[in-house]
Amino acid sequence: MPTIDAQGSDEGQHDCARGKHCAARKTVLADDGKYVTVPGPTYRAFCDLDTTKIRNCLLDLPRRFVELGAHIGDKATLDGPRVSGGGKFAPPIPINTGVEAFQQQIEEVVTSWEERVRDAANLTDISGNRRAGMAVKVACQVLAGHVQALIALPADSMYRTCDISRAEHIPDEAVGYIHDGDWIGYNLDLGGVEAGTEILNLHHRCMARLGMTPQHHDLRTACWECEVPRLRRWDGTVGLADSVECRNCGAEYLGDRLARLMVEEETLVRNRQAQRAS
Ligand SMILES: [Zn+2]
Ligand SMILES: [Zn+2]
Numbered sequence: 001m002p003t004i005d006a007q008g009s010d011e012g013q014h015d016c017a018r019g020k021h022c023a024a025r026k027t028v029l030a031d032d033g034k035y036v037t038v039p040g041p042t043y044r045a046f047c048d049l050d051t052t053k054i055r056n057c058l059l060d061l062p063r064r065f066v067e068l069g070a071h072i073g074d075k076a077t078l079d080g081p082r083v084s085g086g087g088k089f090a091p092p093i094p095i096n097t098g099v100e101a102f103q104q105q106i107e108e109v110v111t112s113w114e115e116r117v118r119d120a121a122n123l124t125d126i127s128g129n130r131r132a133g134m135a136v137k138v139a140c141q142v143l144a145g146h147v148q149a150l151i152a153l154p155a156d157s158m159y160r161t162c163d164i165s166r167a168e169h170i171p172d173e174a175v176g177y178i179h180d181g182d183w184i185g186y187n188l189d190l191g192g193v194e195a196g197t198e199i200l201n202l203h204h205r206c207m208a209r210l211g212m213t214p215q216h217h218d219l220r221t222a223c224w225e226c227e228v229p230r231l232r233r234w235d236g237t238v239g240l241a242d243s244v245e246c247r248n249c250g251a252e253y254l255g256d257r258l259a260r261l262m263v264e265e266e267t268l269v270r271n272r273q274a275q276r277a278s
Contacts, residue, residue, distance in 0.1 A: 018039060022039035027250070035246075044152065045196060059140065062140050064206040065133060109199075110140055111139045121149045160190075174187065218230075223249060231246055
């Protein structure tokens, strides 16, 4: 019979791998009067909220991949930034540098995880050539449908490539470097935690490439904990957690507390507008 500890049933749980970015995180008051962020507890690699977020990123990625593709080759079209007085013979603007390389990286990452999930979940192998867009779509569908199997994968050696300009992102544990022009290839032991993290990062980089960077917003309301007006709302539209953080004492506002804070902020803004108008 399994032992049940006095605290309840949280035995065997550990922190969600998203750490301070965990969507289920809580802030608790520490002994020194500062607030510390505690990630959500989970029996798996990621808490349920972050697992859902990973699945949503996988469902959204194929569409973003296509949108990225639409940016290739539109160097001098109306979509790109205009250069005043550029005229007919203006040199092309290199706004697409690296888009194709980034697409290749997306394909490489999602298809390599697809392969591992197919192995782990005994799915039939799809071999043969697939167009990049189709390969990404199929891989993301398979991964979204088996996201629990994905984040439960044990660490195993996988091959990754990296643009030389991003070489500082290569972890120290990487082995077997291959240099090929601007590229570095290497092997690394990767498992479920890295799978989830890679998917979230790829999606975030996609959105940034497509110009959808988060907009942060500073609130007028003073922090409920320290009474200093240094609250900032982090935009949740681009895969970031939607939350308000006090940049003075570190208190965080999530869920219900966030909703109540935003009501207070709206009331405050409305009252000030009314005062100005009278
Ligand atoms: Zn989490
Ligand atoms: Zn505060």
